[in-house]
Amino acid sequence: MSTPSAQRMDWTVWGTDAVLTVTDSAQLTAARGILDSSLLEVERAASRFRPDSELSLLTGRASGGVAVSPLLARLVDAALRVAERTRGSVDPTLGNRLAQLGYDRDLAEVRARADFSVSAHPLPPHGEQWRRVRLDGTTLTVPDDLALDLGATAKAVAADHAAALISRELGCGVLVGLGGDIATAGPGPDGPWQIDVCDVPGDPAQQVSLSPGWAIATSSTQRRRWTAAGRPMHHILDPRSGLPAPETWRSVTVVADSCLNANAVSTAAIVRGPRAIEWINSLGYAARLVSRAGRVHAIGGWPRAARTVEEAGHVR
Template identity: 45%
Template sequence: MSALQWRDWSCAVRVVLADDHGHHEAPTAEVADRVERVVRGLMRDVELSVSRFRDDSDISRVNGRTGVLVPVRPLTVELVELALEAADATYGACDPTVGRQLLAAGYDVDIDQVRRRNPGDFVPAPPTRRADWTEVRVDRGLGRVGIPAGLALDLGATAKAWTADEAAARVLATIGIPALVTIGGDVAVAGSGPAWPVEVSEHEGEPGQVVSLTSGGLATSSTAGRRWLTTMGEQHHVIDPATGRPARGPVRTASVHAGSCLRANSLATAALVWGVRAHELLAGRTSRLVMTDGTVVNSGAWAQDVAA
């Protein structure tokens, strides 16, 4: 298996191919170029659709024009609809309308910039209303998305995971080789490949548990990773829609396997919000919960292999 890796979206992007190369070898220059163009091109398109940190993205335009249906790209319509489906499937825990709550917590620019900022330089603007995904309006026929005043979209819990799924599928379609794609803690595989070894850890670059992934996706969401200091204390990026503040429950990290990385990450994010009910609501799923006291709770096939 050969691999190539780079950084984008403030995280590691890695593509592994089930080819005839050795473990730590790079693919041929031609294959590497094709793969990288496919994945980078997809990520650029997703960024133009849903990045909160680009003024020219569709999501920024929707957030800036509340109360009206705003023309957007077809990809944006699809990603918003998928985010709403994830909200419904997680009983509202994975809510894409927490954009203003994230701003209030200090996550108003790229995470690397947030961490470099002097905490005293940030002045929070409290949200004027509670997040409510049921208030989002999508007109697929006209290609428009709208939200009411007081809300802002953030698709961080679903768009990156969908990108991993789509990237793996596109790599397979482009070069005909089974592939694994990792974007941060989101992992997706496509094609009839091997039992892919995947290292699962709370922090990027740290040692973790190695599990086997044969299909679908595996995602890890954590309150321990993307953290920063503000005058209000330490904050993180997983918002509890019920309180409008970073989740403070007993689960600090959740890893979930599902039929897609999108589904896996929706459930992993929701688990941090569900807190004490996470194990119950993930019943039957292959999952691993790390509690704030360090206790680990496994379910499904996690204790052996992660496979479907």
């Protein structure tokens, strides 16, 4: 994610790579301050790994409905809308499942501890548990047997919001990348943003041009991995089984008008496995799917190098 006229900063946040690029080099420090503040607000509202986060404090205590902050309400609303749009392929009620499989803290800590034991008994069917969650304005109702995990959608919302906020306050073009979630806002750097698409070293790589104001998201079965009961795990669960989704795809990358929409489709595609290509085509999105064997499937007018999204095809 680079361009000759832009200034870029890289660091680590939430256990993943963060990237900030602005078109006005004089605004980089101020932009970093805005981004840090915005991400801290999201973490305090919705982190599953902070015992003092708003989400952690209400878990198991919201069956009768509780008043939540506008920010947490917005994050839950986004997660429920994504669940609806993906017909439950992306389910925000899998917090207990992830904890049962060992992902109950920052991934670095999960990997550092001894192999985690998992019950030999099969997990009961999960079903569409997200439909049991209710949000009425800022009143949230969550049954006590469920725990919300807003990880994927909250990160995408955070990227969208921070990019828009920085551009609006500083008057420059901006790119915010949080792991595989990349959002842009404002004018581009003398043309489209140049995005390097490659999930992990050794995977097929490609550079694409992303028009200003658009977003791109990559969901992967390769990065957030750990071992539980001697079995390799990854963080994208199939809500039907409550287990990591079959690894039909190493990664799925999607271009959309927001990072939230791109992430929703890329994550759901991992869960849907072989059915993902037909589903994405029916939605009209541009996407790049890398199979377990490393074969690239480009669909929906996926942009080739040095082509803009508009030149490659319409993205809804």
